[in-house]
Ligand code: SF4
C-alpha cells in the first residue's frame with residue numbers, strides 16, 4: 001500500500017494545539033512558513049501527528065479529503081469520554097458539509113466525536129451513538 005505524505009498541506013499546523021510552543025487550537029504555529037520553518041528540529045508531537053487523511057482512515061481515502069482541500073482535520077485523540085475523533089474546521093462551516101457529516105456519523109457509532117470550529121471554539125462533544 002502506498003504511503004501518503006502531507007505535500008503542501010499544513011492544516012494541522014494551524015488547527016491542532018501544540019503545548020510545546022504554547023500554541024492554541026486554530027492558531028497558526030509561530031514556525032509556520034510555506035511549510036514548517038523548523039522542519040529538522042520540529043517537536044516530537046509534530047513528527048508523530050497523523051491526521052485521518054494521512055492514515056487513510058475510513059472516509060478519508062480519497063485525495064480530495066486532504067485537510068487543505070476538504071477543510072477538515074480529523075484526528076484520534078483523548079476526550080472526557082475516552083478515545084474519540086476530533087473534527088477541526090479549517091474554514092467556517094467545513095464540518096457542516098454532507099460528506100463530513102456522513103463520516104462523523106460512521107465514527108460516532110463507536111466513538112465520541114468532538115467538533116472544533118475554525119475559530120478554535122470547542123463545539124459539543126457527542127458521546128458514542130449520539131450523532
Ligand atoms: S493535516 Fe494531515 S495531511 Fe495536513 S499536514 Fe497535517 S498530518 Fe499532514
Ligand code: SF4
Nearest residue numbers: 013029031032036046
Ligand atoms: S513546529 Fe512545524 S510542524 Fe510543528 S506545528 Fe509548527 S510549523 Fe507545524
